[in-house]
Amino acid sequence: MGNxxxxxxxxxxxxxxxxxxxxxxNPYVFFAGYVVLQYVVLATAWNILGGYTGYVNxxxxxxxxxxxxxxxxxxxxxxxxPLPAMMLAGGAISALIGLGMGYLTLxxxxxxxSIATLAMAVVAQTLITNxxxxxxxxxAYIVRPRLSPIFPGDxxxxxxxxxxxxxxxAVVVARxxxxxxxxxxxxxxxxxxxxxxxxxxxxxxxxxIATALSGGLMxxxxxxxxxxxxxxxxxxxxxxxxxVNTIAMPLIGGTATWLGPLIGAVLLGTxxxxxTVTISSALSLLLVGLLLVGFVIAAPKGIVGxxxx
Numbered sequence: 001m002g003n004x005x006x007x008x009x010x011x012x013x014x015x016x017x018x019x020x021x022x023x024x025x026n027p028y029v030f031f032a033g034y035v036v037l038q039y040v041v042l043a044t045a046w047n048i049l050g051g052y053t054g055y056v057n058x059x060x061x062x063x064x065x066x067x068x069x070x071x072x073x074x075x076x077x078x079x080x081x082p083l084p085a086m087m088l089a090g091g092a093i094s095a096l097i098g099l100g101m102g103y104l105t106l107x108x109x110x111x112x113x114s115i116a117t118l119a120m121a122v123v124a125q126t127l128i129t130n131x132x133x134x135x136x137x138x139x140a141y142i143v144r145p146r147l148s149p150i151f152p153g154d155x156x157x158x159x160x161x162x163x164x165x166x167x168x169x170a171v172v173v174a175r176x177x178x179x180x181x182x183x184x185x186x187x188x189x190x191x192x193x194x195x196x197x198x199x200x201x202x203x204x205x206x207x208x209i210a211t212a213l214s215g216g217l218m219x220x221x222x223x224x225x226x227x228x229x230x231x232x233x234x235x236x237x238x239x240x241x242x243x244v245n246t247i248a249m250p251l252i253g254g255t256a257t258w259l260g261p262l263i264g265a266v267l268l269g270t271x272x273x274x275x276t277v278t279i280s281s282a283l284s285l286l287l288v289g290l291l292l293v294g295f296v297i298a299a300p301k302g303i304v305g306x307x308x309x
Contacts, residue, residue, distance in 0.1 A: 003176045010168045018164060025086030030160040032277075034228060036269035038221055042242065043249035043261035044170040045217035050184060050247070051255030053210045054190030055106070059117035060246040062124040063094040063215040067222030070094075072134045072232060075142055082149070084163060087223040095212045095220025096125075102211035106204060109193070125238040142226040159224050161227035170217050174258040176215075183228040186210060190256070238297050245269075248292045254302025 042060060050056050050280045067090030074086050105116040129137045148158030185206045188196035197203050226232045228229045253264025268291060275287055299306040
């Protein structure tokens with residue numbers, strides 16, 4: 001009952017957010033807001049595996065890009081397919097990749113697991129670079145539909161609404177997990193995995209669930225990207241900024257809680273968009289690095305942990 005009530009409140013907050021964006025009357029608000037909401041989903045998804053379970057994933061860009069390239073494939077083969085269906089397909093593909101990666105790497109722990117996820121991202125990028133059907137190293141151009149199902153003549157607003165609803169779904173799922181038996185199992189693995197195994201916790205099964213959920217949400221977040229940028233190449237799809245931001249945002253906001261990634265993504269994502277408009281887009285990663293160092297020193301448990309203390 002509590003999760004249903006929270007979901008309704010989240011939908012109301014989403015409606016208020018959209019109404020505020022429309023009231024501003026500047027089209028760039030939707031363009032920049034899409035990026036911030038995208039990072040809300042990515043940070044929340046990363047936190048399911050990295051924060052709840054304690055397995056730091058450096059391969060975020062691979063799951064995100066697989067969702068994006070799933071859309072490229074479907075756009076070329078089934079162009080009439082609606083975007084939500086492409087997002088579900090991208091999420092399913094990324095979740096399956098997460099299961100496969102998890103089965104092969106989750107027996108590793110600590111830095112060994114993190115290095116394995118980074119290697120997986122490099123392998124995925126190499127495969128996409130040499131796959132001519134999706135453009136290979138040249139990249140692929142995607143013609144954005146002229147009309148959207150909701151807002152005629154403004155497809156960016158449609159993408160904004162789609163990502164807004166996906167961010168609501170991601171946050172609701174993360175909160176439901178945190179206060180469930182599944183979340184307690186994740187916490188047991190994070191705090192002391194050998195002790196959890198000795199107590200009968202099915203650690204491998206739970207880690208596979210966490211990897212699949214995390215990868216699936218990242219894939220769904222990446223699926224609309226080709227329609228947003230209209231040109232996708234491996235360098236942009238597997239960009240280092242996705243991996244850096246997705247890890248930094250939960251750390252700044254606070255891991256092991258659903259609220260931390262949300263706060264970190266909104267705060268850091270908004271600052272990056274403001275810096276891009278007022279100063280330079282090259283300042284984004286520098287801003288992330290400075291804030292991350294500052295929070296590691298001043299508030300090691302993030303903003304949420306600092307207030308809880």
